[in-house]
Amino acid sequence: MALLFNEEQQYLKDTAKDFVQKNAPINHFRELRDSKDETGYSKELWKQMAELGWAGVLISEEYGGSDFGMVGMGGILEETGRCLVPSPLFSTALLGASLIELGGKADQKKDLLTKIAKGELTTAFALEEGSRHTPYRISTTAEKKGKNFVLNGKKTFVLDGHSADLIVLAARTSGGIEDQSGISLFLIDPNSTGLQRKRTHMVDSRNASEIHLKDVEVPETKLLGELDAGFSIIEEVLERGQIGISAEMLGNTLEAFDITLEYLKERKQFGAVIGSFQALQHRAAVMFAEIELTKSSVMGALNAVDENSNDRSRFASLAKFKAGETLHLVSSEAVQMHGGVGVTDEFDIGFFLKRSRVAEQIFGSSDYHLDRYATLSEY
Amino acid sequence: MSDIQTFREETQGWLKKNCPPEMRKPGDVCWGGRNPSFSHPDQEIWLEKMGEKGWTCPMWPREYGGGGLSHEENKILQEEMFAIGARPALASFGIWMLGPALLEFASHEQKLEHIPNIVKGKIWWCQGYSEPGSGSDLASLSTKAVEDGDNYIINGQKIWTSNANYADMIFCLVRTGPQEPKHNGISFLLIDMDQPGVEVKPIKLISGKSPFCETFFTDATAPKSNLIGEINKGWTIAKRLLQHERSMISGMGLATGAGSGPKKTSGMAELGKKYAGTDEKNRLADSQLRAKIAKHDLNSRAFGLTLQRMAEDAKTGGPSATASMGKYYGSEQNKLRYEIMLQAMGTQALGWEGEPFTPEELAITREWLRSKANSIEGGTSEINLNVISKRVLNLPN
Numbered sequence A: 001m002a003l004l005f006n007e008e009q010q011y012l013k014d015t016a017k018d019f020v021q022k023n024a025p026i027n028h029f030r031e032l033r034d035s036k037d038e039t040g041y042s043k044e045l046w047k048q049m050a051e052l053g054w055a056g057v058l059i060s061e062e063y064g065g066s067d068f069g070m071v072g073m074g075g076i077l078e079e080t081g082r083c084l085v086p087s088p089l090f091s092t093a094l095l096g097a098s099l100i101e102l103g104g105k106a107d108q109k110k111d112l113l114t115k116i117a118k119g120e121l122t123t124a125f126a127l128e129e130g131s132r133h134t135p136y137r138i139s140t141t142a143e144k145k146g147k148n149f150v151l152n153g154k155k156t157f158v159l160d161g162h163s164a165d166l167i168v169l170a171a172r173t174s175g176g177i178e179d180q181s182g183i184s185l186f187l188i189d190p191n192s193t194g195l196q197r198k199r200t201h202m203v204d205s206r207n208a209s210e211i212h213l214k215d216v217e218v219p220e221t222k223l224l225g226e227l228d229a230g231f232s233i234i235e236e237v238l239e240r241g242q243i244g245i246s247a248e249m250l251g252n253t254l255e256a257f258d259i260t261l262e263y264l265k266e267r268k269q270f271g272a273v274i275g276s277f278q279a280l281q282h283r284a285a286v287m288f289a290e291i292e293l294t295k296s297s298v299m300g301a302l303n304a305v306d307e308n309s310n311d312r313s314r315f316a317s318l319a320k321f322k323a324g325e326t327l328h329l330v331s332s333e334a335v336q337m338h339g340g341v342g343v344t345d346e347f348d349i350g351f352f353l354k355r356s357r358v359a360e361q362i363f364g365s366s367d368y369h370l371d372r373y374a375t376l377s378e379y
Numbered sequence B: 001m002s003d004i005q006t007f008r009e010e011t012q013g014w015l016k017k018n019c020p021p022e023m024r025k026p027g028d029v030c031w032g033g034r035n036p037s038f039s040h041p042d043q044e045i046w047l048e049k050m051g052e053k054g055w056t057c058p059m060w061p062r063e064y065g066g067g068g069l070s071h072e073e074n075k076i077l078q079e080e081m082f083a084i085g086a087r088p089a090l091a092s093f094g095i096w097m098l099g100p101a102l103l104e105f106a107s108h109e110q111k112l113e114h115i116p117n118i119v120k121g122k123i124w125w126c127q128g129y130s131e132p133g134s135g136s137d138l139a140s141l142s143t144k145a146v147e148d149g150d151n152y153i154i155n156g157q158k159i160w161t162s163n164a165n166y167a168d169m170i171f172c173l174v175r176t177g178p179q180e181p182k183h184n185g186i187s188f189l190l191i192d193m194d195q196p197g198v199e200v201k202p203i204k205l206i207s208g209k210s211p212f213c214e215t216f217f218t219d220a221t222a223p224k225s226n227l228i229g230e231i232n233k234g235w236t237i238a239k240r241l242l243q244h245e246r247s248m249i250s251g252m253g254l255a256t257g258a259g260s261g262p263k264k265t266s267g268m269a270e271l272g273k274k275y276a277g278t279d280e281k282n283r284l285a286d287s288q289l290r291a292k293i294a295k296h297d298l299n300s301r302a303f304g305l306t307l308q309r310m311a312e313d314a315k316t317g318g319p320s321a322t323a324s325m326g327k328y329y330g331s332e333q334n335k336l337r338y339e340i341m342l343q344a345m346g347t348q349a350l351g352w353e354g355e356p357f358t359p360e361e362l363a364i365t366r367e368w369l370r371s372k373a374n375s376i377e378g379g380t381s382e383i384n385l386n387v388i389s390k391r392v393l394n395l396p397n
């Protein structure tokens, strides 16, 4: 298994770094937050990102994508993570494109993937219903009525749900509340009658929403994948999502660590820079070790998708576990090592702490993945 | 067929013909030496065959008896040995530490004299670094070597010298220059242990074993041709050798397959199930223990990938300051692994000898005690964290 970026992938990542540093430094995010921007991301920026080919990184050339695979996507997410850039990259280019690629019929793919690759269509994945990741506990229902399905229920923590042009939603078409079978996926127009979306303001000032469904009618042609068989698509998309968000979290971690190292080398107390105190040095060194392990886990997992490894599921849990643990540690230590300025709004470091806790919850916390890894390893 | 495929087939063929059946089972590894001891006749045959081929040191130059293999070829050799369960033919400080340092710093004549003997396991080497007053602060060492015609005369004491009671030769740090500045008066000298001026006294460990010794030098001698590199410039060699040592110890964190292949686990889970039982879903019944094992397995896997990534990254070759990261993490992981096993086994892991403990249980207990030295030998965890802070993160003094 390759654990380093190849030349092409490295180039893509370097380009992303340049672009983000120039066009969307952390201040870009701060401005969006302060102005309470309605979309929560800059549409103009997303257009530029799409022009660079990022919207189509996972989409084959046949549909106008650049087909760089998950390693390519991971490199970009790491760089946007460094600057906390809000954009549809995760919910559209990763989740949306994957859902349609894995579940779509030929005409759905042609239509939707082409639009996504051009940056003309944004998507949101409506799965969760509770406050903790329980992917198959689905009580939102879809009942057949003539040539339509009628949907009722409520979805929570839908990333980009308030702004997306298309919602991919998981509903129960048969079976009991925790059954893996009996789940189906639907492509839903957010302007449908009976559908209401409410933006949720999370601590990280990023973009999520609730979606309420009351007798929402969806034509049967809008089924994504086979009836009752959404599980296997969801499973694979979740794993890609877990790995992708881990790459973004690695970027968060690296930036928070760099900012902190810089501070350790410049802040003086007791007539010396605080980075000369061994109590802080050792904690920094331990963080370094954990970060190195996280890099390898994320890289291994990204490759596991591209190489179609039969151990992909465990790799996904490894990446999300490690990325969660390490970002949690580094973002907490970063605040502590800044002293008083660490807890001020004016200083950026607090953003990483806030983002950390939200990202940890996306598609399962470290504890969730610890348990999942043990189960997959048969103990 | 590509060269590399040809190499794989040839290697398979050679191993099939030359690796004796007994050496395809798990067991102890031979340490060689002037008077080697073999636990089975096949061990001697295996050492001879591998030594001739240079495959005890696969990537060292052929000129000095090594295997001359490329990185890729070596990987194939290791895979093929793993595939038939072949154990290493030889273990030694010569392979892990001294050899790489000699290849980098010794003269052509010195290499010709010492490297082939390391490859063939003809000399058992030990390491004379630490002294009673100089452990972590190694550069303060005071064992002296003074010129006398074609020789050096050595006086002083080393301590914690692993296997000094079996070793034929010692690679030693000695003071040849003035005390201050302390790093600039140290030389790297090879000394024969088989002489009246060298005495060793074994020290007993908490595990009950005596794997290391005090080593006393009283007017011991070594020819000047045994000085490696320049006089008073031994510290550079000493540090480089420590990096090799630390990389070697890093690997221990992976000891029982960190699950590099699919479905492979560390063996802790099986142990846990055996002693703590399972629930109705065949999960380990003790949920706290299960979580600890899973966390350790995940970290071992991440660590294994990291060692692999660093090896891929080290295009310039050889270990660097990142070796300290590996030494720190690997040794802490290994200690934690034994603590978890103890927890899984309860009082069955706390026997010292006799009934009602099985030999396997007693071995785990002794290994648990042995593992406590992992984060001390080869530079303590604290010292390695210091190295990371200063050399990798560039934090100031």
Ligand SMILES: Cc1cc2nc3c(=O)[nH]c(=O)nc-3n(C[C@H](O)[C@H](O)[C@H](O)COP(=O)(O)OP(=O)(O)OC[C@H]3O[C@@H](n4cnc5c(N)ncnc54)[C@H](O)[C@@H]3O)c2cc1C
Binding pocket: B126, B127, B128, B129, B130, B131, B134, B135, B136, B137, B159, B160, B161, B162, B163, B212, B373, B376, B377, B378, B379, B380, B381, B382, B383, B386
């Ligand atoms: C099993 C085993 C085998 C060994 N084999 C060999 C061998 O073959 N040859 C050989 O030469 N040596 C050998 N050693 C010795 C080993 O290298 C030393 O024990 C080690 O370097 C520590 O030195 P010390 O024991 O004097 O501890 P000390 O240096 O006295 O350390 C005591 C404690 O203080 C801490 N400490 C010291 N300095 C600092 C600092 N600057 N910052 C923070 N904390 C600090 C240490 O981390 C440690 O926790 C072996 C040791 C063991 C346990």
